[in-house]
Amino acid sequence: FTAGGLQETLQVLAKGCTEALKVKACSIRILDEKGKRLEIRAAYGLSQEYLKKGPIEIEKNPLDQKVLRGEIVSTLDVSKEPLFLYPKEGKREGICSLLSVPLRMKEKPIGVLRIYTSRPHQFKKSEVSIANTLALEGAIAIEKARLQQKMQTLMEIAKTINSTLDLPEVLKLIVKSAAKTMGYKAASLRLLDREGETLKIRATYGLSKKYLEKGPVRVSESPLDQECLAGKPINISDVNAEPRVGYREEIKRE
CATH class of the missing domain: 3.30.450.40 (GAF domain)
Structure with missing residues (x-):
């Protein structure tokens, strides 16, 4: 349609x-x-x-x-x-x-x-x-x-990604498109640092500056991110009911 x-x-x-x-x-x-x-x-x-x-x-x-x-x-x-x-x-x-x-x-x-x-x-x-x-x-x-x-949007994203070598712009496009295409509040993309110990923020959409400055995401302290980095998709319907989620107060305020 x-x-x-x-x-x-x-x-x-x-x-x-x-x-x-x-x-x-x-x-x-x-x-x-x-x-x-x-x-x-x-x-x-x-x-x-x-x-x-x-x-x-x-x-x-x-x-x-x-x-x-x-x-x-x-x-x-x-x-x-x-x-x-x-x-x-x-x-x-x-x-x-x-x-x-x-x-x-x-x-x-x-x-x-x-x-x-x-x-x-x-x-x-x-x-x-x-x-x-x-x-x-x-x-x-x-x-x-x-x-x-959604499929049309994803195809447009793929075309845009293939047409530029500007990594920051590509990452911004990915998170913005992910949030808008799925109809969600926000999206973020983090990449591992060189030591493989911390997930550094590289692109966001729909999140406040205060929330983004809440603190580091250390892999050793985040069981959920450990699972995700092992290749397992994580789906949480209510972060307030998930004890493995970090920075729960900051998430609630956001």
């Missing part, structure tokens, strides 16, 4: 969902890179005025917090639902009932598929099943597009 191809696919999905369930409208929103907002990616049956009503910020939206945790949320009447954001705009748009289904890939939330009706409607199990299937198709399309984008 290209960016345009993904947009077209999601738009077809939104239209297909609306027509298959014979409802007023359907929208597809995807989490932004920081995971703080749901941004509109496709919609069918909704006015531009309604779509521009305002941002969907997760921390201010208990309803979507539930959905992103994996729940399917059905709302019979949005005008009587205190968790529904923008009730006035919803009323003007003629929205009554709502079905919100999570877009998930490998158990990770990536967005929300939303179905709207103009009259009170209790969604049947069969309708929820159809919406869930379409949400899965949407999530797969999004994941494919992201993987393609």
Whole structure:
């Protein structure tokens, strides 16, 4: 998928969902890179005025917090639902009932598929099943597009690396691209000193100067780096729960 191809696919999905369930409208929103907002990616049956009503910020939206945790949320009447954001705009748009289904890939939330009706409607199990299937198709399309984008970025990195002999610039490009391509907060690259005793910082992206000055990384004092240098990839889901991680207070502050 290209960016345009993904947009077209999601738009077809939104239209297909609306027509298959014979409802007023359907929208597809995807989490932004920081995971703080749901941004509109496709919609069918909704006015531009309604779509521009305002941002969907997760921390201010208990309803979507539930959905992103994996729940399917059905709302019979949005005008009587205190968790529904923008009730006035919803009323003007003629929205009554709502079905919100999570877009998930490998158990990770990536967005929300939303179905709207103009009259009170209790969604049947069969309708929820159809919406869930379409949400899965949407999530797969999004994941494919992201993987393609990552591959394209990696190819561009490889071309850039091959076109320059400036090692510092190459290392900077590698860490920046690694963080941005994977959608992570930061990245760093350390190389062993001549004695093979300390890992010296050579390039970083997204880390503060204060954090980088926290102290040396001595291989003899770092079991994790010893494993990594032996050729074993290290994946830590929560550094606060990993006793082998050094400088934990500094990491927490960062």
